Amino acid sequence: MSQLSEDILYLIFKILKDDKRTLYSCLLTNRTWCRTAVPILWKNPWKLKDSGWKQMLNVIISHLSNESRNILKNICIWILVSIDYIILKFTNKESNSILTNEIINLFINGSRKFTHLYIPYNFNFQIHLIPEVRSCLSCNANINDDIVAGLADICKSIKKLELFINDDNYGIIRLIEAQQNLFNLDLKMHQGKPYTKVLASFINLKVLELDCGSDTWECLGNLSLPYLQILRTKNVPIKGLISLIENTKGYLIEIKIDDTYHYIPDNKRIIQVIYQKCPNLIYLKLILRNDNILEFENLLVNCQNLTGLYILTNVPIGDYTIVVDRKFNWDKLFEILNISSPKSLFKFKFKFDNFFISPKLISLKLFFDNWKDRHSIYLQLSQMEGDIENLIVEKYKPGIVKRFNNMILNDEFEWI
Template sequence: MSKLNKDVLYLILEEFQDDKKNLCSFLSVNKTWCEIIIPILWKNPWKYLKDEEKFLNVIISHLSMKSKDKLKSKGVNFIKNSYQKPSFNYISFCRHLNLNNLNEIINNIIIKRSEILIIQKVIIKLFINSNTKFTHLYLPQQFDYQIHLIPEAKRCFSELEFLSCNTRIKDDVLDGLKTLCESIKELEFFIEEENNNYGIVKLVEIPRRLLKIRLLTNKVFNDKSFCKILENSLIRHAFTTQHFKIIAEPITELLLSFKNLRVLELGGDSYIKWDCLKNLSLPFIQILRARRVPIQVLTSLIKNTSGTLIEIKINYISHDVAGNKRIIQTIYQKCPNLRFLLLLIRNNNIAELKNLLINCQHLEGLCILADNSQIYSFNESLLFNWNSLFNILVRSSPTSLFKFKFCFQDVPKMKYLNLFFYKWKSKHPMLLQTNLDKHFDLIKRYEEKGIIKKHDCVNTFEDFEWN
């Protein structure tokens, strides 16, 4: 196969990087395919991880006999079950070094504390070598290993683009990271309630062009003095920042400085008011994802946009019929270029969906969270009107719309689903995801007819990935 053809094949197969099942099935095609697919699978092996013990054995199999003997001399005997030297140098293909996952694997498999520390150091040195270059580095909360002192570290992390760490990071580890972070484009911080390291502000100052920032925590930020200093340090990157995620309301007016923001992700506890969003103007915002954010402030935020939004995802926030109507109206008035939408639809506002479909002619994917507030009502007229919704979708959907997700507790009646699929026959075959626990024979029949291209029964509706 020519070099050009091999490069083209790589680009094609790379499109399957989130589809491990298909990628693995291609391994047996021939040697060329295998040589292309292995680097794709091992670019970020942590996301495919299921069997921790097998994975650890594969990693250990990269050790030289001298290193294995040295471990045995220290009483580390679990490696007797490791595999023979692999045909590929899998570690050399890694671009993500996830020391969070690595620590979890070692702690889950190795019982003796004394062995754990030895194995951690050996494996870290195995990953940080002269043949590997990492773009992503994930550090665990309790991390005290100075990886910058490993001779190969500077070369290994010379193309580092992403860093994830805890804000309680130790000074000696932090000082070492500062020497590796000039090329960083994405920062992810896990902020603790107390005892945060203020020195992390110095790390924030190092990247030349920071594009993506994520501030995460398990609780509302209680360390207000630390958060204030951290947020003020991030303002220096306001011009370049295009993607920002935060799960607690900022202490400062940080959001006002992000005038070039393309992606905003918000989420946290339901009692956070998020008043900072009410007068916020983001002229270039394209993607808005919100969890547990009051519907009235989201409505205000969308009103202040200028038609650039292409994706809106609003979830995990209860709101009344009036609030639901207002946000639907705001979306179809302010978002003519919308391509993907996830939103709760109240029964009383199903008719508003028609206006949304008419005004948002670029819509490709629609995820509807059905109003379940009257699920236990004996009055059928109060139940979610699936027949009305399906009729509106058939009659008013733009030609671009063929990807659907329906989330419900009150399962649509079979006759309504049947009519919906039957009337869709002249349109683009749909990609369908539901949390259905019945009617599979009906769906299968329409798959065979080509009306449904693919159906997945899922329990999560967190993204807009349709395959």
């Protein structure tokens, strides 16, 4: 292994890009392994900002001149702050421009191969004037609008943008319109209304994440994202989501709708829109109202590629949880899942924070007993009372239920 060429090593290390522990070990093997692994480990150095920022800060300090080190030493921030704080603190201080320039040039120069650039809140350094800034960008838009507009002139191949928008920034619009390869957008709008000018720029967008507590989403009614494949939303009113899905052209494969309370007619309507406009759907997360369980059967029949299903029976609103139905007919839901589920469907999550609307053991038992000649189930539940784990282990595992967890810990299916 120690004699492998650098090209082969690079291909191997690239597969291990998310296994930081193994890559760190590779650094210690020999000089060739170290030289090959370092660019992969540091391709996106800001991933270390939360878990390993002290180590990253020490590496950065080791590359600074004695003059810059003395500046840091004199203000006693060797291990107290992160690198973005250092840059922000001295960006507008002429006396410390040497330190700022050294740190910026350390990361942005012709020999670096970074693919990510995170711009912190209120950043005011004229980064767009540095010729080498041409990498993929993950951008916080609460920065000087001129900087964002300047980046639009030199960055044309951004693939992913994370934007925190409070205003209808002309710089953000220019940056978006300039992109040729944008496929993933994460929009967070903390206050005010969303702006049609921004959203209308994403004609070829494939991934959209919306997170907003505002009720003023009328602009979604006229928004057309025909090639959208993944839609993840929080706190977005249901009528706007219905219109957004209606304006797609059948490419949606994942829909996640979180923290959105809606009444029975709107719940029925969004179920209908999904099975009418999303025949290739693979993963779905949504609230299901008790009165619309029969309508949900049509979705199962029409979405024959469905693999994962996450059913919510309540909605978290701030510090509270709203139970949308006082009773939920789990027997009926399990019945139509047994009868009408596509053959591809085998991953289930059911969330119920209220004990009184959780399924009973007898209902789950009937569900398992009728799951015949199908892919073994991967199942996660909100914690429910009753000896469900022993029931599954003794009678249904591994033939009917292959994997089981009696407490939902996150929103994603990790069982691939």
